[in-house]
Amino acid sequence: MKKRWKVVLIISLILILAEAAAAVIYVLPVYYKAAFFKAIEETKLETAEEILDKDFGFVKRAVETELNDYIVYHANEYLEDKAPYEDVKTLLVNIEHMKAFEGRTEDAFAHMNAYELLKIYEDAAADYVVNSGGRTDYINEDIVLNYSNAFHVTSYYFNYDENFTPDYSVRVGEQLDTYLEGKYNQYKEGKLEYKNMNAYVQVAYQYFPDTTYTKSLVSELSNAGAIDAAFQSASDAFDEGNYVEAVRQCDTAATSYAKEEGFDLYKNQFEELRTKAYEEGKKSYKDIVKKLIDEGKIDEAKALIDAIEELYGNDIDMKAIREVATPDWKKAYKDYTADSTAKLEKAAGDGVMAADLFNSKDITVSEHVPANAATDDLDDDGMPELLLYNDDFIYVLTCDFDGVHLTGCFKYSGFADGKLMAFGIKNPNDIYVLVYEDGKWTLDSSLRVKTSEDGKNTYFNGNEEVSDEEYVKLKDSLMAKKVGVEGGVPIADAATLFE
Numbered sequence: 001m002k003k004r005w006k007v008v009l010i011i012s013l014i015l016i017l018a019e020a021a022a023a024v025i026y027v028l029p030v031y032y033k034a035a036f037f038k039a040i041e042e043t044k045l046e047t048a049e050e051i052l053d054k055d056f057g058f059v060k061r062a063v064e065t066e067l068n069d070y071i072v073y074h075a076n077e078y079l080e081d082k083a084p085y086e087d088v089k090t091l092l093v094n095i096e097h098m099k100a101f102e103g104r105t106e107d108a109f110a111h112m113n114a115y116e117l118l119k120i121y122e123d124a125a126a127d128y129v130v131n132s133g134g135r136t137d138y139i140n141e142d143i144v145l146n147y148s149n150a151f152h153v154t155s156y157y158f159n160y161d162e163n164f165t166p167d168y169s170v171r172v173g174e175q176l177d178t179y180l181e182g183k184y185n186q187y188k189e190g191k192l193e194y195k196n197m198n199a200y201v202q203v204a205y206q207y208f209p210d211t212t213y214t215k216s217l218v219s220e221l222s223n224a225g226a227i228d229a230a231f232q233s234a235s236d237a238f239d240e241g242n243y244v245e246a247v248r249q250c251d252t253a254a255t256s257y258a259k260e261e262g263f264d265l266y267k268n269q270f271e272e273l274r275t276k277a278y279e280e281g282k283k284s285y286k287d288i289v290k291k292l293i294d295e296g297k298i299d300e301a302k303a304l305i306d307a308i309e310e311l312y313g314n315d316i317d318m319k320a321i322r323e324v325a326t327p328d329w330k331k332a333y334k335d336y337t338a339d340s341t342a343k344l345e346k347a348a349g350d351g352v353m354a355a356d357l358f359n360s361k362d363i364t365v366s367e368h369v370p371a372n373a374a375t376d377d378l379d380d381d382g383m384p385e386l387l388l389y390n391d392d393f394i395y396v397l398t399c400d401f402d403g404v405h406l407t408g409c410f411k412y413s414g415f416a417d418g419k420l421m422a423f424g425i426k427n428p429n430d431i432y433v434l435v436y437e438d439g440k441w442t443l444d445s446s447l448r449v450k451t452s453e454d455g456k457n458t459y460f461n462g463n464e465e466v467s468d469e470e471y472v473k474l475k476d477s478l479m480a481k482k483v484g485v486e487g488g489v490p491i492a493d494a495a496t497l498f499e
Contacts, residue, residue: 032059037070040094052100060100067101075108078115085116114175121176121200124207128199139206177214180204184217188265194228197221224262227253231266234273241288243281244307250274281308282316290324298401301325319382326383329399330498333375333386336397336404337494340388341369344395347406354408354441355434362425363409368393374488375497378418378436385436387485394485396420398439408441410434414482419444421482431475447475 032051036059039048052060074091077083089112092105124143132138180200187197201221204214234249250270257263285308292301305325309318336343348360370388377384378396386397386404394412397404410422416433424430429449434441448460449471459471466474489496 030062033062033066036063040091043090043094045094045097048094048098052098067095067104071095071105071108075112078112085112088112117176118179121179121203121207124203125196125199128203129195132199132202136202137206138202143207176204180214180217190269194221194224194232198225220262222262223260224265227257227260227263227266230257231269231273234270234277238273238277238280241284243277243284244304244311246277247274247281247311250277278311282312285316286321286324289321293325293401319380323382327399327401329383332399332404333397334495334498336386337373337388337491340373340491340494341365343404344370344388344406348395348409352406352408354410355432355443357432357443358408358410358422358425358441360406360409363393365395365409370395370491372485372488373491373494373497374485376485376487378420379438387488388491389485389488394420394422396436407436407439408434414484416478416481416483421478424448431478433478447471447478 032054036048036051039045039051052063071092074083074088078085078088092108092112095101096103096105120143124140127140127143128138131140183192183197183200186192187194198221201214201217205218230249230253234246234253237243237246237249250273253266253270257266285304289301289304289308292298292304302325305318305321308316308321312318345365348363348365350360352360354360368390370393371390372388374387374389375384376387379385383399385407386399388395388397389412392412394410396407396410398407399405410420411425411428413421413423413431415421420434420436422432422434424432427449431447433444433446435444446460446462450458450460452458457468459466459468461470461474487497
């Protein structure tokens with residue numbers, strides 16, 4: 001019986017010892033492992049060191065098995081924006097202070113600091129756009145400090161650079177280069193404005209000058225500033241509804257910068273903007289001109305009409321555009337003809353020169369009072385001219401928003417092919433054919449007779465001397481084409497023309 005009891009006792013002792021050993025090997029390390037990480041999270045570094053030294057190294061081995069996962073987990077919490085950088089940094093710095101684990105956080109810090117660097121980098125670029133005023137040497141000292149601290153191992157974030165390999169700085173810098181290259185690709189694809197791209201480059205260059213890619217971009221962007229400014233100016237003109245100016249600026253840029261480095265990045269943008277401005281102008285300019293007229297900006301409207309015609313030519317309905325810029329000529333002409341003689345006397349007396357040949361001061365209106373009135377659109381601009389005439393003289397008037405104006409007084413012969421035929425006032429043997437365009441008279445052709453002091457005549461077709469027979473032949477041919485004014489009425493009935 002005693003013998004059996006001894007056996008049982010021995011077996012019990014063995015089991016107790018086994019449980020104790022299990023506690024030392026398995027249970028206590030689990031407990032102390034949890035206590036270690038809690039001490040790390042509470043920055044109780046001495047406590048954490050003491051825990052690592054417990055239990056014959058079993059605790060250290062237990063912590064070791066989970067340390068990498070623990071570091072990665074918390075680093076990812078920050079990288080996924082679930083935890084602040086400072087909180088995770090504190091945990092990792094505390095681990096780094098453990099002698100047994102020096103250098104274990106390098107990989108995590110490389111990822112975290114690169115991510116933090118890029119966030120501060122974005123803030124710095126945004127600050128540069130708003131506050132730099134275009135200065136390439138602009139620096140925000142507060143951001144520089146944060147930027148430096150996020151990158152350099154020797155910053156106050158952690159003063160143990162001996163724990164990290166030289167590869168650490170390279171890895172962080174390479175991530176910035178990669179990020180910057182991505183931004184540059186966006187810029188080349190037209191997805192990022194120059195001012196933002198320039199901000200990224202200037203910030204990297206000023207705050208982080210050691211990156212190789214930054215230096216190359218500073219060179220590549222050196223010409224882009226002026227080109228981008230030209231594009232922004234053309235874009236502004238488009239946004240302001242000044243489509244002619246936008247097209248002009250695009251054309252100028254294509255000529256001026258075609259051979260400049262960096263223009264290829266903008267070539268398509270200029271071409272697209274030009275096309276868009278050109279087409280938008282075709283659709284909008286009639287309304288734009290009308291708006292200017294309604295606002296009383298007559299000179300601006302006239303200048304714009306000239307610019308539109310110069311750019312578009314026959315590719316736009318100029319007649320429709322001119323019509324909206326046409327004053328109420330019917331009322332103006334009706335009022336004028338109600339007292340035309342007095343008004344003509346004043347206008348002629350003020351002096352109006354037509355084609356550098358006909359001076360209204362050479363005609364005494366009271367001696368050549370018009371008897372008839374008619375209208376004719378001599379320059380085909382959508383608004384007819386007012387013709388006041390008699391058998392010998394004709395007065396041609398036009399209308400704008402300032403009123404009715406005399407354009408010329410002529411010794412009247414007739415019209416040929418839509419052109420006015422007039423005799424010379426001082427020499428009735430001279431015949432001039434005149435064209436009225438853009439509010440001005442120009443000489444189309446002439447037949448002249450020059451009489452010398454001895455009474456000898458010399459004949460000219462334009463500036464070419466011709467024989468008297470040739471002169472007569474040309475004169476007869478011209479006169480054969482002559483027609484009178486159509487649709488004329490007695491000046492007393494002129495109001496009927498404008499009903």
